[in-house]
Amino acid sequence: MKQWILSPRTIAARLILGVTLSAAIIFAAMLGFNHQRSRALLEKEVASGAHNLALASVNRVEAALGKVARGGATLAHHLENSAVSERELRALLRSVLDNNPEIYGAGVAFEPDAQPGRSRPDAPYLYREGVNLKSTAPEENFDYLHQDRYQIARELGRAGWSEPYYDEGGGNTLMATYSVPIYQGEGAARRIKGVVTTDIALDWLTQDIGAIKVLASGYAFLLSRNGAVVSHPVAEYIMNESIFSLAEARDDAALREVGRRMQRGESDFIAYTTKEGGASRLYYAPVPAVGWTLAIVFPEDELFAEIRRLTLSAAAIGVLGILLMALVVVLIARSITRPLTALVAVAGQMSGGNFDVKLPSQLAHDEVGDLSRAFAAMNLALREHIRQLVDTTSAKERIEGELSIAHDIQMAILPKMLPPFPHHEAYRLFAAIEPAKEVGGDFYDFFQIDDEHLGLVIADASGKGVPASLFMAVTKTLIKATARAGRSPAEILDEVNDELASNNDRSMFITVFFGVLDLVSGELCYTNAGHNPPLIIASRGEPSYFPRSRQLVLGAMEGYQYRCDSLWLTPGDRLFLYTDGITEAMNENDEQYSEQGLMATLVAQGPCGLVELVGATVAAVKAFAGTAPQSDDITIMAVEYLGGAKSTAVHVAAGDRNSS
Amino acid sequence: MSACLAIGRSCVTRWMLCCFLVLLSAGGRADEPLKKASFIPLWFPQAQFAGYYLALEKGIYRRHGIDLTIIDGGSQRPPAEYLRDGRADFAALWLTTALQRRSQGLALVNIAQVVQQSSMLLLAIKSSGINTLADMAGQKVGLWGGDFDIPPRAAFDRNGVQVNVVHQSATVNLFLRGGVAVTSAMSYNEYHTIVNSGVNPDELTVFPLKDHGANFPEDGLYALQQTVQRDPQLVDAFVRASLEGWDYAFAHPDEAIDVVLRVMRKARLPANRMHQQWMLSRLQDVMRPAGNGGEAGVLSRQDYQAVTSELQRTGLVRDVVDYDAFVRRPAPGPSRP
Incomplete structure (x- = not known):
């Protein structure tokens, strides 16, 4: 079972691997896409939220700054348009501070030449200390002329905010000053008279901006126009660091560029790395009135914590789902493979020849069930088929046995030995039959009709098998029974033909050469009923075929009148009788041995004994046929006429089927 | 064993040497x-x-x-x-x-x-078109008080340039806001302050006084x-x-x-x-x-x-x-x- 699960060659393993893997990939892709989309959406939302948050803070800062600036502008306007005494000026400053709680301190400083006749410059300055208003000591010289809060407004000729700075006189308050230049005179005589300054303490701003909570650890910070840190949760940064010094410390050119964009009054939502290396988002927006920048840092891990949790939950559900799916796949795969495995076992047994097997039962109505049922049906059919095959085979074996017996009988009825007739020294005779695989219709026969006459028969019944052999046996018996002294071969064959032709429903026929040799005179009287022409081999001369005198085959037509031909043999002449198994023997190229082939063999053989002659001829035919199967019986009968001398019969019949 | 001894001896020697040095330096003046x-x-x-x-x-x-x-x-x-x-x-x-x-x-x-050497610089914003000391003629040039104006005045005198001197404060804000066209700066101090206020070095024209006849x-x-x-x-x-x-x-x-x-x-x-x-x-x-x-x-x-x-x-x-x-x-x- 282990191997069943693990091996990648099993269906189950492929299913699990394929289905689970593709499901996991699809799921991961969907999850990733969803995560990214959610982040993008959230980021958009956060950007808009950051914008609103920043806008609110910027508005608060601007509102406070605006009040301080307006206080200064109003005072400047008043001082520009009306001459005031020293006492009135101090009262004015007091009322400015009284009416504007946002203003931390207010003062006026004059150009040295604006107040001629004074030994000391008049530069009153009032500031808050707790709930009281305090006044600084009178200036002793014109040092203030070279201080930013005076000089920048003077040199630029316009009102503006200073960089934040620590108040030297007061209690180390971080503050910024709005300076307004005031003028006297008109047209070409217009000259600067002094500068009105109103201060704002930035402590509350630091607290206000510091109080902005963004998620758990996000924060906001405020940068001055020079990029200096005005407000930051890290107190150490305030007025010590600028965005440019931070960029320099981190060797971060991009951060420096961000700082420059801030200075240009741009706003953006960008990726940002905190000092601790935390990935964050930074939103920054300008505070236009002062040229400062408010920036809000969103820690990325907190920003996307919700989405990450969501994604993790989804991933957990997905993993569980995939595991469940894998389990289902395993179950389905097992429901498929278990019957298959059983079938494989059964098929193995069946291939071993055991058809008595137990097939899977309780089959589902699916393809595997169909396969099992088909397998069961096949098993049944195979068993039936094999049973039939066994029957058929036994029947065939019986028939083959009977055919063998028939063949044995056929061979047995051929003469094996010359009967003890007188004058048998007048001839020598040798015959051989080489039966084909099947029972054939060839036969030869020789018998002494009387003391002086030798009957020679060679025949070939039409067809093959038992009918042919029976027909042959009938013919042989009829010829032998009909042959009597004094009757010519023609007369005998007339009678045999009539007998065979009558009741010959199956239209069988037989070719017969029947000759009667007068042992005394050497006359051969013969009738050739459709058989191959025999050869005569003169004792001193070439073999030659009998003259063509072929007549109708036996059994074809009742009442046919056969005629006799005759020729004379001299002592030493030989007769060579054969069936068409010789001349029609085929080689692999479907060529027939033919009469010319036989003639050539006999010519080449030259003078020799009858046994050698017959044996050589059979060998020649077999050599010609090569591997081509023998289709017909090969039958040869050779007779040598010896004349007055006593004849001896030598016969060796190759009648044994097994030895052929 | 011998290694231990050697270490021990060297430690002792070193310790004694330390004591001796301390006595030499501190004890030498202990009476004063x-x-x-x-x-x-x-x-x-x-x-x-x-x-x-x-x-x-x-x-x-x-x-x-x-x-x-x-x-x-x-x-x-x-x-x-x-x-x-x-x-x-x-x-x-x-x-x-x-x-x-x-x-x-x-x-x-x-x-x-x-x-x-002199570390003092005069700086101008490149886009202001001040490329030479002579270009500063008639321009507002920020100089410090407290005798720190001597080197730049020497340089201007040597180069025959008349500038509109503005007594500048210790901060660089007057220059950054455009109140002066040229500012005094120490290469080790104000120059870096200006750069770290968002002005890129390539946006500045730098005149080291040591290159203008005032390497004091x-x-x-x-x-x-x-x-x-x-x-x-x-x-x-x-x-x-x-x-x-x-x-x-x-x-x-x-x-x-x-x-x-x-x-x-x-x-x-x-x-x-x-x-x-x-x-x-x-x-x-x-x-x-x-x-x-x-x-x-x-x-x-x-x-x-x-x-x-x-x-x-x-x-x-x-x-x-x-x-x-x-x-x-x-x-x-x-x-x-």
């Missing part, structure tokens, strides 16, 4: 009480004076027999006046300032010349003539300890910056590490300029002649004393190798 002295640098605490703060912090002054107090400098605290009034025994002054004060009658003696050595250590006469050993000890402090500061820049930042925070000054690092590095450039064959801490006769003649030519200084009357070289001593 520490001499009280005070020193005022020419500006607010920053890395420009790292050597002195380090010498104090690391006990180098004490080792030289001085119980030194470093007075916080500042824009409102002219060191020459502290010397004059006896509020400080030693002061750091620019050579030009010292020469001017001497010509005005204050009996200052240069006891060491720490910075051998800057920070030097000064004492009144009477102090030198009264206690020359103290003067020498102070100089040696101060220069040793500088050696230590350059050898341990991180520690030096830590000390400087601490002093700055104590004085409630904006303290930025990157800025102080920059400053210490630039100071090292001008205190140990490559290829300068001169003796460290000593104002060369040649530099003195060049500066005095230039200042006299421009009329920024009327009378100059002889080099030997103005410069005191420390007596050869064993403390400083």
